[in-house]
Amino acid sequence: MNPVILGIESSCDDTSAAVIEGDTILSNVIAGQTVHEEYGGVVPELASRAHQQNIIPVVHKAMKDAGVKSEDISAVAFTRGPGLMGSLLVGTSFAKGFALARKIPLIEVNHLQAHVLAHFIQEPEQKHTVPEFPFLCLLVSGGNSQIVLVRDYLDMEIIGQTIDDAAGEAFDKCAKVMGLPYPGGPLIDKLAQEGNPEAFEFSKPRISDFNYSFSGLKTSFLYFLRDNVKKDPDFIEHHKKDLCASLQKTIVDILMNKLVAAAKKTGIKEIALAGGVSANSGLRQAYITGKEKYGWNIYIPKFGYTTDNAAMIAITGLFKYQNKEFAGQDVAPFARMAL
Numbered sequence: 001m002n003p004v005i006l007g008i009e010s011s012c013d014d015t016s017a018a019v020i021e022g023d024t025i026l027s028n029v030i031a032g033q034t035v036h037e038e039y040g041g042v043v044p045e046l047a048s049r050a051h052q053q054n055i056i057p058v059v060h061k062a063m064k065d066a067g068v069k070s071e072d073i074s075a076v077a078f079t080r081g082p083g084l085m086g087s088l089l090v091g092t093s094f095a096k097g098f099a100l101a102r103k104i105p106l107i108e109v110n111h112l113q114a115h116v117l118a119h120f121i122q123e124p125e126q127k128h129t130v131p132e133f134p135f136l137c138l139l140v141s142g143g144n145s146q147i148v149l150v151r152d153y154l155d156m157e158i159i160g161q162t163i164d165d166a167a168g169e170a171f172d173k174c175a176k177v178m179g180l181p182y183p184g185g186p187l188i189d190k191l192a193q194e195g196n197p198e199a200f201e202f203s204k205p206r207i208s209d210f211n212y213s214f215s216g217l218k219t220s221f222l223y224f225l226r227d228n229v230k231k232d233p234d235f236i237e238h239h240k241k242d243l244c245a246s247l248q249k250t251i252v253d254i255l256m257n258k259l260v261a262a263a264k265k266t267g268i269k270e271i272a273l274a275g276g277v278s279a280n281s282g283l284r285q286a287y288i289t290g291k292e293k294y295g296w297n298i299y300i301p302k303f304g305y306t307t308d309n310a311a312m313i314a315i316t317g318l319f320k321y322q323n324k325e326f327a328g329q330d331v332a333p334f335a336r337m338a339l
Contacts, residue, residue, distance in 0.1 A: 002021050002022030002024075003021075003022070003075065003318065003321055004019065004020070004021050004026075004068060004072050004074045005019070005020050005074060005075055005076070005077055005107075005314045005315075005317045005318050005321060006018075006019055006059070006062070006063070006073045006075070006076045006098070006314065007019070007020070007076075007077045007078070007109075007310035007311065007312075007313035007314025007315075007317055008076065008077070008078040008079065008091045008094060008095050008310055008313060009078075009079050009091065009111075009114075009308055009309060009310040009312075009313045010051045010078075010083075010087045010088060010090050010091030011079045011081070011082070011084065011087060011088060011091075011111050011308060012047065012083055012084055012087060012308055013032070013042045013047045013050070013087070014030050014031065014308045014309070015031045015050070015051050015054035015055055015058050015090075015091075016028070016029060016030040016031070016058065016308065016309050016310035016313075017029050017055075017058045017059040017061075017062035017063075017310045018062055018309065018310035018313065018314045019063060019065075019066035019068055019073075019314065020121070020311065020315060020318060023120055023122045023315060023318060024122045024123065024124055025121050025123055025124075025311050025314075026065070026066035026068070026124075027061075027062045027063070027064075027065035027066035028304065028309055028310060028311040029058050029061045029062040029310075030058075030308075030309055030310075031054040031057070031058050042084070044085075044086050044087070045086065047084055047086065047087050048084070048086030048087050048089070048090055051086075051087050051090035052090055055091070055094050056094075059094070059098075062310070070102055071102070073102060073104060074104060074105075074321065075099070075104050075105040075106070075107055075317060075321050076095045076098050076099045076102075076104065076105075076106060076107065076317075077095075077107040077108075077109050077313050077314055077316065077317025077320070077321075078091050078092055078094075078095035078106075078107070078108065078109060078313065079091055079092075079109055079114070079313055079333075080092065080108040080110065080111075080327075080331065080337065081110070081111060081333050081335060081336065081337040082110075082111055082112070082143070082334065082335060082336050082337045083333075083335065084335065085333065088334075088335070089333055091333075092331070092333045096329055096331075099329075100329060105321065105326040106326060106327045106328070106329070106331065107317040107320050107321060107325065107326060107327060108331055109316045109317055109320070110316075110337055110339060111308075111337070112139060112144060112146070112337070112339045113154075113156060113316055113339055114312040114313050114316040115139055115275050115312060116137045116148055116150060116156065116272070116274050117153060117312060117315050117316045117319065118305040118311065118315065119131055119137075119272055120153070120315055121305060121311050121312065121315050129299075130299070131150070131270050131297075133150065133151055133152055133270075134149060134150060134151045134266075134268060134270070135150050135268060135270035135272055135299075136148070136149060136150070136259070136262060136263060136266065136268050136270070136271050136272065137150055137271075137272040137273070137274050138255060138259050138271075138272070138273050138274070138278075139275045140167045140168060140255060140273075140274075140275045140276070140277035140278060140283070141166065141168050141275035141277055142166060142168035142169055142172065142185075142276060142277075143166050143168065143169065144161070144162070144166050144168075144275065145161065145162040145166045145167045145212045145214070145255070146158050146160065146161040146339070147159050147160035147161070147210050147258060147259060147262050148339065149266065149268075153319040154323065154325075156339055158338075159209075159210055159262060159266075160209060160210025160211050160258055160262060161211060162211065162212040162213060162214060163207065163211050163212070164213050164215040165213075165214040165215045165218065166214065167212070167214060167251050167255060167277050168185055168275075168276055169214065170214040170217055170218055170251055171184060171185035171188055171247075171248075171251065171277070171280075172184045172185050173218050174217075174221050174247055175188050178236050178240065178243065178244075185276075185277065186279070187244075188244045188247065188248055189244075189248065189279075189280050189281055189282065191240060191241045191244040191245070192244040192245040192247075192248040192249075192282060193245075193281060194241045194245075195240075195241030195243070195244055195246070196241075196242045196245055196246070197245040197246055197248065197249035198246070198249075199239070199243075199245065199246050200239075200242065200243065200247075201246070201250075202217060202220055202221060202224065202246065202247065202250045203217065203220050204217070204250065204254055204257075205217070205254070210259075210261060211258070212254065212255070212258060214251070214254070217250065217251070221247065248280070248282045249282065252280070252282045252283050252286050255283065255286075256283075256286045256290065259271070259290075260290065260294070263294065263296070269295060269296050269297055270296075270297050270299070271290065271296045271297065271298050271299070272298070272299040273287055273298070273299065273300050273301065274301060274306075275306065276306055276307045278300065279303055279306040279307070284300055287300055
């Protein structure tokens with residue numbers, strides 16, 4: 001009989017709960033938080049308060065949608081980190097209480113590892129092909145940009161990562177400079193599809209090995225706008241779509257150039273994509289191009305599994321459950337965690 005895992009995700013501003021049976025998803029419920037939009041970014045204190053309000057209704061709905069009762073749950077998996085400490089505490093505390101009350105195993109999950117393992121989530125009657133080990137995974141989100149060598153479900157090594165800012169942060173900060181609302185990344189993607197990616201050229205950093213850097217791009221983009229707005233106060237409005245297209249192309253090129261180099265050096269052709277920025281249409285198209293040009297077998301997650309969600313926590317919990325990797329009631333969340 002397959003174990004039934006309840007997953008809890010509360011690392012940032014989305015409260016999510018999911019139920020899986022074996023590797024098959026039964027439910028995946030996400031409650032977002034609109035309160036942050038007027039501030040142009042996530043406010044940690046407001047996020048943790050919203051999690052407190054959402055956690056019980058979200059878990060209740062996830063179990064109801066899955067058609068399971070509390071006594072059917074084999075174990076509860078939760079995000080231990082990385083993330084916002086206040087938000088993590090809400091999910092951790094709920095998971096502890098649930099596990100203690102039901103006398104079932106408690107499983108801690110690394111949020112970044114879960115993004116990678118989201119590729120192994122199966123849906124009822126819709127089985128899809130999963131990556132073969134070893135594979136490379138480009139993990140890109142608002143807080144992380146990493147190339148991960150995945151040898152097994154729970155055996156991963158970061159072979160390249162950002163030395164400063166992440167790709168997702170570059171999208172959001174550059175969007176803010178242009179006066180676009182938060183979150184700016186998806187809006188840049190939307191506008192970029194109507195613009196010319198060759199209209200403007202922005203500098204690309206020269207970083208050793210497979211590492212990334214995006215702080216310089218943000219600065220150069222800011223100065224580029226400043227200088228042109230001096231000449232034409234309406235420069236941004238007149239060229240918004242081209243600016244978005246050119247910026248997106250630059251970020252995608254930076255990401256893909258290092259990934260191509262890593263694939264060539266390791267000889268690995270199983271190439272996966274994960275994290276919130278994996279929803280970006282330009283990056284997804286670059287993967288398709290990589291498949292055609294380099295003979296890669298590519299794995300791109302469904303949009304529902306790109307952003308923070310509890311389904312990826314639950315599937316990671318499954319693999320740790322099978323290894324009997326359980327946490328004690330004294331486990332504490334960490335705002336910063338290495339993969």
